[in-house]
Amino acid sequence: MDMQVAKKKLGLKERYAVMTRGLDWTPSYQKMEDIYPYIAYEGIKIHDWDKWEDPFRLTMDAYWKYQAEKERKLYAIIDAFNQNNGHLNVTDARYINTIKLFISGISPLEYVAHRGFAHAGRAFPGPGPRVACLMQSLDEIRHAQTQVHSISNYNKYYNGMHDFHQAHDRVWFLSVPKSFFDDAITAGPFEFMVSIGFSFEYVLTNLLFVPFVSGAAYNGDMGTMTFGFSAQSDEARHMTLGLEVIKFILEQDPANVPIVQRWIDKWTWRGYRVLTLVAMMMDYMLPKRTMSWKEAWEVYFEENGGALFKDLARYGIKMPKCAEQIALEKDHLSHQAWSTFYNYAAAANFHTWMPDEDEMAWLAAKYPASFDKHYRPRYEFWREQAAKGNRFYNKTLPMLCQTCQIPMIFTEPGDATKICYREVDYKGDKYHFCSDHCKEIFEHEPEKYVQAWLPVHQIYQGNCFPEGTDPTVEGFDPLAAVLEYYKLEHGRDNLDFDVSEDKKNFAEWRGQATKNI
């Protein structure tokens, strides 16, 4: 009989084994250490790469199928959004500044993540992590591209987004997210996986995406909500990979535990400092708030991260000690950040403003221990000054932290009236830090962090002016030259929201959309 009996399809576990480990081979004419040169120097010991298993057991064939489905859904919605002038449905034009922050601060990181995972995947001798890194690398370039595509519609109508990549490379505060990721991709492959895969994706990603995405949903921005969700659907897999990496490394050898603990401590703090931008976005930039930064931290870090570290305790891993300081800062972080951006609105690629009365009441209710006492008086003063025509634009450049590159704006843990300064002398130079944690990170790897490209130092050294600028001519205006170098137009891309073209245009266009003129 030659009747064909349909062969039973392989089960998920077997399919995964065949499509990952089954595709691997042992090299015979090259030495393993020549093919994988970066695998030993960090001190991590791996005895059996086959112990790695993706809990989703996703294989490349299934990956393409589901990713294609996500893209189809996403682009259908982006088209509908653009065709219907969706940008006019957002709560108010202030909201668009969160998009400017996103495209110049976050999207370029997606691209660097793509490179980082490609590099890490290449470095690992095990087929399991290699396949998982390949998928994440592809996800990340998809995130960069879909974000650029969805936000390009806003760029047709609003200012400040025209050259986001240049902004990312040059604008002073964007060196915070940029240097964070540069720090990660210049580490070894294991540290990269712990920094981005675990600390950022597992521990902190919910604080980045969930507020941005539900913030977009709350504020009528269907375009951003959709790319956010589309990216976020990959995120569940990234989080799983991040957790799996940690468990795998810890289970392989007890000597790995202290190395991993140091990385977790470092990268939780590094990531948290970057999230300062998200904190201020949540508390100040969304016209319709979702939850406060403090609430988000409590739900997604204290509760959820608490559960995670309880689970990891069986390997000897502890909650990073910076969590104590973060808890003390949660009443202050967003207010100190917004105050700084309010000050430096002349040198940024988005607009800032003072919260109105209702918003101040919301802030006071969410931050009863700090807002009325420390921040409201400051805002009321600035608002009065602005009403008198003295809107304050700070033109003095701030001192930056050598590690996180954030201006030294943070106060002492437990004392909101005193700025926190730390310093270290190293090989005849003095280095400044915003906190004990940034200082400790520097002290452990000084040769790495002395190389930091600090925007303020670079401006003072004359490296942030357009080519051919002569700073010695009479009447030289350094801010104007720096803005030109940033490719930002003074009076258009920067300054207070109140005097912005965005505000004026949005009001006019919305009027046209709702009335017969």
Place this chain on the structure above:
Amino acid sequence: MSTVFLALQTNEDTRPIIEAILQDNPGAVVDEQPAMVKINADGRLVVRRETIEELIGRDYDLQELQVNMITMSGNLDQTDDEITLFWKS
């Protein structure tokens, strides 16, 4: 026991899936947020293929859930029949 959770997009695909999850996990609590449904459970949450198939009236591959997932918490294990989220401690 610590909380595990799974967050899904709110749409027509996920409506029966959420219903199935609630059937299979009596202690689970639904938290509806803008455009997102978060399902919290104490220590363990199971998504069962068969229950979903009964509700949607067609074959279902649990990997389809990839398209609508937003975020999660806990260790994960996926087979042909189940996705399990759990904490060991």
